[in-house]
Amino acid sequence: MGKSEDNKLMKRNALLNAAYELFTGKGVNKTSVSDIVERSGIAKGTFYLYFLDKYDLRNKLIAHKASELLLMAEEAMTQREITDLEERILFLAEYIVDYLAENKTLLGFLSKNLSWGIFKHNVIGKGEAEQKAEGDLYRFVTSIFEKSPRKYENPEMMLFMIIELVSSTIYSVILYQEPVDLPAFKPYLLRSIRQIIRDQEIL
Structure with missing residues (x-):
């Protein structure tokens, strides 16, 4: 896996980890995409490169x-x-x-x-x-x-x-x-x- 793929995987995992903390802490319904990207430190536009929605x-x-x-x-x-x-x-x-x-x-x-x-x-x-x-x-x-x-x-x-x-x-x-x-x-x-x-x- 090249450096570009490693970087993509790192960003994807950062979003997954942030979402897990939020989903288990406050629930899926009370968590927004904005909450997830803020917690992960990943740009909101990048979120939609990996996921359709929350x-x-x-x-x-x-x-x-x-x-x-x-x-x-x-x-x-x-x-x-x-x-x-x-x-x-x-x-x-x-x-x-x-x-x-x-x-x-x-x-x-x-x-x-x-x-x-x-x-x-x-x-x-x-x-x-x-x-x-x-x-x-x-x-x-x-x-x-x-x-x-x-x-x-x-x-x-x-x-x-x-x-x-x-x-x-x-x-x-x-x-x-x-x-x-x-x-x-x-x-x-x-x-x-x-x-x-x-x-x-x-x-």
Whole structure:
């Protein structure tokens, strides 16, 4: 990546970081584009080179934060040398849930907004520069299936169901211990994920 690309990425990240602070502090609705550029120190005209509006930025920020978290989980998994696809997905899910339990600001932001659609429309299938900006999530998502000797009917559908299951359940469990606390809930969650994976396997 050249100096010009590095500079563009730095500006984009400055806008993303400023938006995250504002969105988690005062909310998306009460945050303006002017607030974001003022916090980031980036010119307002530059903002529109990267994002259509604050809602487009919000969607890309969700993908960006989720990608960072997923790649941290991938690094932790690599150190454990887990190769089986089912065990890899279960490890990633548990790592992410545990991390969010310790980082409730990020939990609040992601669990209210995270969906497979955000991934698909803001990362998957985008150009190389955008993939790099999001930690090359596309490479990671596709590689876990390509390397598996087991084949699955519809990997995208599987990931959709897992992401929606996790994001829609852990918020109340972690913050309010409803219907149970996280240690009690986790075995049910992981068992459900395992069943989703096995139902998709082509025998």
